[in-house]
Amino acid sequence: IMNNVSVITMFFLSGFNETVNYRFILFFLSLLCYCIICLVNISLIVTIILDSNLHEPMYILLCAFCMNGLYGTTGLYPKFLWDLLSDVHVISYYGCLIQIQMVYSFACGELSILALMAYDRYMAICQPLKYHSIMSKQRVIRLVCFSWLTTFCIMAINTFLTSRLTLCSPYISRLFCVNWSIVQLACFPEQTAINGIVANITIIIYFLHGAFIFWSYMYIIKTCVNSIENRTKFTQTCVPHLVSLVTFVVTILLDVTNMRLSSKELPQTLQNIVSIEFLVIPPIMNPLMYGFKLSKIRKRICVILKTK
Numbered sequence: 001i002m003n004n005v006s007v008i009t010m011f012f013l014s015g016f017n018e019t020v021n022y023r024f025i026l027f028f029l030s031l032l033c034y035c036i037i038c039l040v041n042i043s044l045i046v047t048i049i050l051d052s053n054l055h056e057p058m059y060i061l062l063c064a065f066c067m068n069g070l071y072g073t074t075g076l077y078p079k080f081l082w083d084l085l086s087d088v089h090v091i092s093y094y095g096c097l098i099q100i101q102m103v104y105s106f107a108c109g110e111l112s113i114l115a116l117m118a119y120d121r122y123m124a125i126c127q128p129l130k131y132h133s134i135m136s137k138q139r140v141i142r143l144v145c146f147s148w149l150t151t152f153c154i155m156a157i158n159t160f161l162t163s164r165l166t167l168c169s170p171y172i173s174r175l176f177c178v179n180w181s182i183v184q185l186a187c188f189p190e191q192t193a194i195n196g197i198v199a200n201i202t203i204i205i206y207f208l209h210g211a212f213i214f215w216s217y218m219y220i221i222k223t224c225v226n227s228i229e230n231r232t233k234f235t236q237t238c239v240p241h242l243v244s245l246v247t248f249v250v251t252i253l254l255d256v257t258n259m260r261l262s263s264k265e266l267p268q269t270l271q272n273i274v275s276i277e278f279l280v281i282p283p284i285m286n287p288l289m290y291g292f293k294l295s296k297i298r299k300r301i302c303v304i305l306k307t308k
Contacts, residue, residue, distance in 0.1 A: 058237065
C-alpha cells in the first residue's frame with residue numbers, strides 16, 4: 001500500500017462524469033455566471049473606492065464582502081470551466097490543497113465579515129452616540145484585515161493537517177477539492193484524529209460567529225420595535241444583511257449535510273448542484289441586493305450610468 005500511495009500526485013474529480021453530455025451548455029452558463037459575478041462585484045468595489053462619500057464603515061465592510069466573493073470564486077471557476085471542456089478531469093495534489101485553502105477561507109471569511117456587519121449595525125442602531133468614536137474608518141479596515149488574516153491562518157492549519165495524510169485513493173467524487181473528501185481517502189484512520197479535532201474547533205469558532213450575529217440582531221430588533229426611525233434604518237440596512245446571512249448559511253448547511261451524510265442515494269447531478277451553490281448564489285445575489293437596496297450606492301450607480 002505504501003508504494004502505491006506515495007506516488008499520488010494527481011486527483012481525479014469524478015463529479016464531472018455526469019456533466020459530459022451537457023458540457024458545452026454548462027460551460028456557457030458557468031462562464032456567464034462567473035462574468036456576472038466579476039462584473040457586479042468589481043462594479044460595487046470600484047464605486048465604493050472612488051466615491052469618498054461612501055468611505056463609511058458600512059460601505060467599507062460591503063467592499064470587503066465583494067472582495068471576498070471575488071477571491072472565493074477565483075478559487076473555483078477558472079479550473080471548473082477548464083474541466084468542463086476537458087476529457088480528463090484531474091487536479092494536481094498541490095493545486096487541490098490551494099483550492100481547499102481558497103474555498104474554505106472564502107466561506108469562513110464570509111461569516112467573519114457578516115459578524116462585523118452585524119456589530120456595525122448594532123452600534124449604529126443601539127449605540128448611536130458611541131458609533132462614530134468606536135466604528136472609525138481606520139478601525140473597521142483593521143478589523144477586516146484581522147478577520148481575513150485569522151481566517152486564512154485557521155484554514156491553513158486545517159489544510160496543512162490534510163497535507164500530511166497518507167492517501168489510498170486519488171478519486172474525489174466532487175467537482176472540486178474539499179478537506180472532507182481528502183480526509184476520507186486516508187489509509188490510516190488514526191492519522192485523521194487530529195484533523196477531526198481541529199475541524200471541530202474551527203466549526204465551534206465560526207458557530208460562535210453565528211451566535212454573535214444572532215445576539216446582535218436580538219438587540220437590534222428589540223431597539224427598533226418602538227422607533228419608526230430605527231425601523232426605517234433596519235429595513236434599509238439590516239434586511240439585505242439578514243438575507244445575505246440566511247442565504248449563505250442555508251447554502252453552506254446543505255453542502256455540509258451532503259458531505260457528512262455521504263448520501264449515495266442522491267443522484268450525482270443533485271450532489272453537484274448542492275456542492276457548488278454557495279459559490280454561485282451569494283457572490284451574485286449580495287452585490288445586486290446591496291446595490292439596489294442601499295440608497296447611496298443606488299444613486300451613485302445611477303449617476304455613473306447617466307454620465308456614460
